[in-house]
Amino acid sequence: MSVSPQPAMPKSWRVESKPHKFCPGCGHGLVLKCLGEAIDELGIQDRVVFGCDIGCSLLSWDFFNCDSVQTHHGRTTPVMTGIKRANPDLICIAYMGDGGGYAIGIGGIVNAAARNEKVTVLLANNTVYAMTGGQMSPCTMPGQKVETAPYGRDPEATGMPTQGPEMISAITGDGAYVARGTTANMRQLKGYIKKALQTQMEGKGFSFVEALAACPTNWRTNAEKTWAFVEKEMPQYYKVGEKKNPFEEKKEAQQNG
Amino acid sequence: MSEKPITGEKRAFMTGNEVVAWAALAAGADIMYGYPITPQNEIMHYWTRQIPKYGRKFLQTEDELSAGFTTVGGVLAGLKAFTATAGPGNTLMQEPLSMAEMMRLPVVTVVQQRGGPSTATVIYSQQEVTLTTLGGNGEGMRVVYSPSNHQELFDYTIKSFNTAWKYRFPTFVLGDGYQAKMRESVTLYDPEEKGITFVTPERYVGKPGTPGVDRDPGHYRNTYNTEEELFEVLQQHFADFEKMAPEVIEYSQESVEDADVIIIGHGVVFRGVRDAVKELREEGLKVGYFRPITLRPFPAEQLKALATQGRKLLIAESAQGQLARLVKDAIYGATAEIVPMFRPGVGITTEQIVAKVKEVL
Ligand SMILES: Cc1ncc(C[n+]2csc(CCOP(=O)(O)OP(=O)(O)O)c2C)c(N)n1
Ligand code: SF4
């Protein structure tokens, strides 16, 4: 039996920038694997503009063989929106973390969503500000101990974690695609990302995918505990699934018709 | 309030960020509002660990606009409120701080400089001098201290609360990532035991009594109907600032009387400047230093007096001429020659300064 020395890389990955710069066990690499495969399967590598935020996502600025822009913390959605408005032939992907997306960048996302901008936002939710060393993020779980909530997140003082996809599906118009996937189910996550990109390609509307992802470095967890957190604990609060699906709507409409 | 954070004198060996957190506790700061950014994060980390013991508060906001405006809110409610930021966060912070300038709100901001423009780097830089001294739109007035070691970081963070509340101008402590992250010896103390009297904060909103009955309502505004109205208000700000300046301006100088070269440096770079002067003097060379501690108001007269004919002013900074701009403005009309030593966003060592002085002597 011949064994390939390396696991297969998506074609759209840039070999020269591998191995990637994320920590061992990091969720970002898994999300970007799904994205890479989705880009390959849709055959859009030559049209993609990949925008990454400031957060650990910034480490992906040279990750793909795609034109890529590293923007400002929280500002990737408007930069990608600007590009899309200027050249609608491009497929614009804004990649960010939960802090960049739901805290500083939420104004940009909410308004892009409300305008149903034809861009795709892909957000890795790892429940912390990872790049800056593990502070509380909008997605920190109740009771979770983080650097700026050293005695555990107290929802009384800081509210409940942000439910991004639920919020965004409520404010987007017809044609938008919104889902929450997880790195614990890669096949499903890739499917969600693919549909999000198709939503953009077909000009249907805004598309948004949150991916539950691990940050073993800031969680200070071993492999087993890391996986348990992603697979078991996070989905108790963050429900995985499609929240808004224009392709389903069409099916339903056809059935009804 | 609960127990005092520090009694007597305490020798400690800690990072600059930890020093700032202890200084804010010692200064009686009531509340910190902040948003994570390297290299100031540990100020929030140490603050959030300590505050339950001392009955202080913390709010992490969704970004620096909000961190700045919540700090403005804290001050309006009459608390000694502060925030900390850096780099691109400092850029965003300028919007709330221009409101603080317009309304004369004593907001205290600690800036731990990092490299720019944009996200750039996180450790060694003096590239936020222009932004921190002149940040907002219009012509707001503010005080900026530039400490150059951990002891000063402690002293001037404490002092900034008093300056802010006494004169009602937003006040900054301009640190940098290098000192923020580095450990150094420092003596922590209780300011009141040292004879420092705290200026008592005052409520802008929520004073006792019924507005319109027991007291006038507080009507604070930020916009003006006519150019003349604004002009009047600004004249008052400028006059207050000018009156305050001699009381607030701080600087230090050494070996300047007979110096052929005077090295000018501030903040972390001053460490190298001071040692370079010592070394060069030991070699018998006529070299001195001038170091502004307040970058705003700037010790202009004091420096101008030294900028005499035939002298060289060597400006050493980890930026492309931001201190130099302040210096040139201050000494306008003087005849000393300016020699730039600009290393934007990188360190400057004693050896480099010594070599540069020898080159120009
Ligand atoms: C205006 C501004 N404020 C703050 C920062 C500092 N900063 C850089 S990354 C980051 C948090 C990133 O967290 P997240 O978006 O969740 O991404 P992660 O690193 O967790 O993947 C912050 C606060 C910045 N670069 N710019
Ligand atoms: S710190 Fe966390 S999110 Fe960042 S690369 Fe490491 S594991 Fe990934």
Ligand SMILES: [Mg+2]
């Ligand atoms: Mg995160």
